Amino acid sequence: MLQKYKRSAFIIxxxxxxxxxxxxxxxxxxxGLRAGLPVGITIKHFMNREYAVEGxxxxxxxxxxxSGLFEREYWxxxxxxxxxxxxxGIHLGIWEAGYNPRLKPKYxxxxxxxxxxxxxxxxxxxxxxxLSVDLLPSINxxxxxxxxxxxxxxxxxxVF
Numbered sequence: 359m360l361q362k363y364k365r366s367a368f369i370i371x372x373x374x375x376x377x378x379x380x381x382x383x384x385x386x387x388x389x390g391l392r393a394g395l396p397v398g399i400t401i402k403h404f405m406n407r408e409y410a411v412e413g414x415x416x417x418x419x420x421x422x423x424x425s426g427l428f429e430r431e432y433w434x435x436x437x438x439x440x441x442x443x444x445x446x447g448i449h450l451g452i453w454e455a456g457y458n459p460r461l462k463p464k465y466x467x468x469x470x471x472x473x474x475x476x477x478x479x480x481x482x483x484x485x486x487x488x489l490s491v492d493l494l495p496s497i498n499x500x501x502x503x504x505x506x507x508x509x510x511x512x513x514x515x516x517v518f
Contacts, residue, residue: 385481385517388488394511396423421453427475439483444476449496469501488515
């Protein structure tokens with residue numbers, strides 16, 4: 359019986375969110391959680407309607423990475439609150455590297471490199487909430503050099 363009420367409450371809340379978010383708001387700054395690779399926190403700030411900067415502090419491979427990105431935003435006119443973006447930037451961090459016979463079996467390896475980003479974003483109008491999904495390819499230039507992979511994540515941010 360309790361499951362039936364939980365399911366009904368979920369459906370009602372979900373429908374309210376959908377009906378309240380017909381038109382999206384523009385925002386200046388948002389901050390939230392990033393779930394994926396790498397996982398961490400993200401803050402995004404618009405300099406104007408077309409350009410934004412994003413910072414990501416994330417953890418991965420037993421260490422952390424700090425990324426700074428410059429992004430170009432493309433707002434769609436047909437779907438308010440929905441846009442796509444691309445850009446690039448740099449990352450700096452330290453993580454646990456593999457075995458090296460001359461060093462300890464596990465050692466800290468500082469890394470520095472370049473990043474690209476491409477993603478989709480939706481901002482709700484009547485909720486201070488922003489959702490985005492992105493791909494974040496990276497190349498390490500210092501430390502464990504080479505292709506860092508194509509990372510991706512879902513971000514949920516509070517808009518203020």
